[in-house]
Amino acid sequence: MAQSILLKRSSVAGNVPGSSDLSLGEIAINTADGAVYIKKGNNDIVAVHDNDILHIDTTNSRIGIGTTAPANLLHVDSGTNDWPALFKSTDAKAGIIIQDTNTVNYLISQSYTLSIGNQASLHANNLNIKSTGNVGIGATAPSQKLDVRGGNIMVGGYGGGTDYGML
Numbered sequence: 001m002a003q004s005i006l007l008k009r010s011s012v013a014g015n016v017p018g019s020s021d022l023s024l025g026e027i028a029i030n031t032a033d034g035a036v037y038i039k040k041g042n043n044d045i046v047a048v049h050d051n052d053i054l055h056i057d058t059t060n061s062r063i064g065i066g067t068t069a070p071a072n073l074l075h076v077d078s079g080t081n082d083w084p085a086l087f088k089s090t091d092a093k094a095g096i097i098i099q100d101t102n103t104v105n106y107l108i109s110q111s112y113t114l115s116i117g118n119q120a121s122l123h124a125n126n127l128n129i130k131s132t133g134n135v136g137i138g139a140t141a142p143s144q145k146l147d148v149r150g151g152n153i154m155v156g157g158y159g160g161g162t163d164y165g166m167l
Contacts, residue, residue: 092110
């Protein structure tokens, strides 16, 4: 069953079609700013591409969100918004992986704990910060403001000196 897709265009920058401008299945392209719009079944008009919101720099293989001049592979410019990104999971754990050629590290939110380190879950080898403010090194459930387990704490060596002390 073949159907035609109709295309409408505007050459006025910032011109966004209204619900009455498009029929279901039509696509609108704004040739001035590169925006592309579709009409959904509930009559909402949705921008599927808007150069000011999402910019794809094919020359440098970069994506810009909120910028038309991405400086990195992924560049998010939130303007005055203090929270430029939200990473959300629908289960009890969410995280971000940071990796270079020989190291993988994780930033994890799990069980009311922020865990930072090279383990992909709450682990004693990570730095663990509970929602209570307690910090654990060598502890996944720190019971004090600073809970260090499994080794010594070195103190000293300021200014390049070699005078260290152990707690």
